[in-house]
Amino acid sequence: MNHIIPKVDSEQLFTKVRKLLLDMLETGAFANTEKLPSEENLAKSLGVSRSVLRDVLAIFEAEGYITRKRGIGTLVNRHIINAVTRLDIEKEFMELINDAGYTPKIAFVNVEKQRAASDIAQGLAIDEGQEIIAVERLVLADNMPAILCTDHIASSLVLVREYSNDELFKPIFYFLEKYCNEEVVHNLTKVEPVLAKSRISSLFNIEEGVPLFYMSEVGYNIYNRPVLLSKEYHNPKILSYSILRKKF
Structure with missing residues (x-):
């Protein structure tokens, strides 16, 4: 035997x-x-x-x-x-909020097919107006709005057409790997402060004009092709970040 x-x-x-x-x-x-x-x-x-x-x-x-x-x-x-929230180390939102000492929770997830605006098309290296999938989620920390993130992927990447939107409620990396056969191996992130506009201020329960931490991040696969573009708003009253800078 x-x-x-x-x-x-x-x-x-x-x-x-x-x-x-x-x-x-x-x-x-x-x-x-x-x-x-x-x-x-x-x-x-x-x-x-x-x-x-x-x-x-x-x-x-x-x-x-x-x-x-x-x-x-x-x-x-x-x-x-002891620096619990590091901007230079990639972590899922739930883990990031948990490390900061809060209980994480997803408030909502909205999935919508859209036509790529110029900035999205440029980030994903696709034609303007091409169909994309946009996944918006609001993440809470102890029931307080902490992170609003919208992930964008080109619909043309999806290899399996039969899927439930529930699959997009999970981290976007799961969907990319399972339904697009793509893996993000590194990100290029632009970081800047922005002032909260009406919808963001309403979701975050803050006044308009309050400074927020904004990140626009492009995720690349092993062949250096962009497969994901994320726009994130972080509430600085809840999450503050450290960055390790090393000399080589």
Whole structure:
């Protein structure tokens, strides 16, 4: 009788180790330490190979959580770990709001087919007037309006025509991967302050003219083609952001 030996999903293992080690740095065994054990001892304690651990530590160093110095070891950057809302690290809205100490909730999701205005067409590299799918959602933090986001994708990207709008209630990345066979590998984001206009002020329960944090973000696939354009309004009274800037 032949037995099938399942393969170990290395990506899943990497994700599990990353989450576990970050939890240990934030609130667990390493919450009060300034220096991590050696790679050999840490890998042995976690029950993983040094190569998996080394990949996780490389990401942590890029994100600023640690600094590795030859002859010194792996130093923990506690002030970076304590910066809970980082603009330079991509996170889903629900996770972002949860990290900020609030309970996240989706107030509404509106799905609509539209014709691309000039700015949307330029961002998605499509013709003006081409059909797009616009998904608007309002995210609450402890029932307070925190983020209004509208995602735009070209209808021509959708490979599976039979789908429910409920599928678009989930994070847009899920829809892109499942129905468009597309994955956003990096984003280019324009950040600027704007003044709340009538509809935004009404949704956010603020007066018109109050400053808001605005981001226009284009998501690119592995071939550097734009597949997603998002317009986001963030309530600065609820969410404030830090950015890690590193010298290379």
